[in-house]
Amino acid sequence: MVAETLKELYEETLAAAPTSFEAGELFTHVTGVKPLDADARPATPEQKEKLETLLKRRGAGYPLQYLLGEWEFYSLPFKVGPGVLIPRQDTETLVDAALNVLKTMDVPTPQVLDLCSGTGCVAIAIKHNFPAAQVTAQEFSPEAYNYLLQNIELNQVDVTPHLSDLREYTHPVPVDMVVSNPPYIPHYQFRDLQVEVGYEPLAALDGGEDGLYYFRAIARRFKEQLRPGGALLMEIGMGQEEDVATILRENHFEDIVFHKDLNGIIRVVESRNSAKRA
Ligand SMILES: C[S@@+](CC[C@H](N)C(=O)[O-])C[C@H]1O[C@@H](n2cnc3c(N)ncnc32)[C@H](O)[C@@H]1O
Incomplete structure (x- = not known):
């Protein structure tokens, strides 16, 4: 220059x-x-x-957010870099929906479990805005987990981090709410992704052949860990709502509600654990 x-x-x-x-x-x-x-x-x-x-x-094509090293989500700062998914504005829909459910849940200190936490943006935004919640942030990639730890520190919130695979994770007490933005991109969409996304970790994006792998895994495994009436809220990809609702009904979840993002796209599926066992 x-x-x-x-x-x-x-x-x-x-x-x-x-x-x-x-x-x-x-x-x-x-x-x-x-x-x-x-x-x-x-x-x-x-x-x-x-x-x-x-x-x-x-x-x-290297992402701007990785170059800056920090990015804002829900008006809070988050450290970002190679190895962790950059928090997206669409995911604020998941936090909005979770906070609304928590406000109407008649539980003084609800147990909230954020699966696939990445930077911790969802868990940390929930804890920041609903301090009574006992929030656990679960993530399996060591690189992403390192950012999760830094972001808990940066935002000075009492969130419990857990490094594990969600397919093996058992919460120590019954859970009132599970939230998750899991990997949900189907294989056939990989070739159409923006060049920037190619720098983000594959494990944060890969939802299996049909994109629904983690919705099935979460519904099955966390059915037994959520208390009856407890809430399950998951972010989904565009057009996945009917498939995800079917998976939830098959696993005896009920009261299914769809939430749209700022672009009018259905982005979050909310449901309740019925008392019926699988
Ligand atoms: C779509 S990203 C979401 C990250 C963050 N919650 C957000 O909204 O920005 C999915 C995350 O799930 C993690 N992940 C993938 N497979 C997992 C598994 N089996 N158990 C736990 N975490 C997993 C990835 O490492 C990644 O951080």
Whole structure:
């Protein structure tokens, strides 16, 4: 980069970044200066070199969020990087629905279990907004678990982390609510994913041949761990609602409700554990 001043450096960044939003984020990340405050102060060789490297990687499709190292979810900060899924705005629908159920559940300190926790964004947002809940965040990838630990610390919340495979996990006491954003992309959709998604861990995305593998595994295994009347809320992919509702009914869940995201797409399936055993 040839810029002499911060203002020129921002202009060069703007020309090279995919959008003005990204230019602003990267520029502020490197210089600590907001685009509007970029003035005639000199740009240092380190700033130029760092921005050039980041813009090059971004140009190759590397996710902006990994370059920044931190991303916001439900107005809270989360550390992100290779090995963990970047929290998506769509997933805020899962947190909204879970908080609404918790508010109407007549349990003073409900046991909430977040399966497939990744960064911990769902578990931490629930605990932050409903402090009486006893929240456990369960995750099986050691890389993702490391981010989960950092994010519990960063957000100063009392969430219990657990490194395990959900297919073998047993909660020590009956659960009032299970929430999960499991991997749900079917194999046939893999070739259509954005280039950025290719940098995210496959284990966070791979929902098996038909995308429904984890919905079946969760419904079967956690039927017995949820108390009767307890709630199961899962994020789903576009168009999966009828298949997931069928899986839930087959496992004796009832009172199925669909929740739409901000784009009007059904994103969350809520259900209750019936007293009927499987
Ligand atoms: C779609 S990501 C969701 C992450 C986070 N909850 C979010 O909403 O951003 C799914 C997560 O499930 C984890 N995972 C995949 N298979 C698992 C298993 N068998 N047991 C527990 N976690 C698993 C992945 O490592 C990944 O972190």
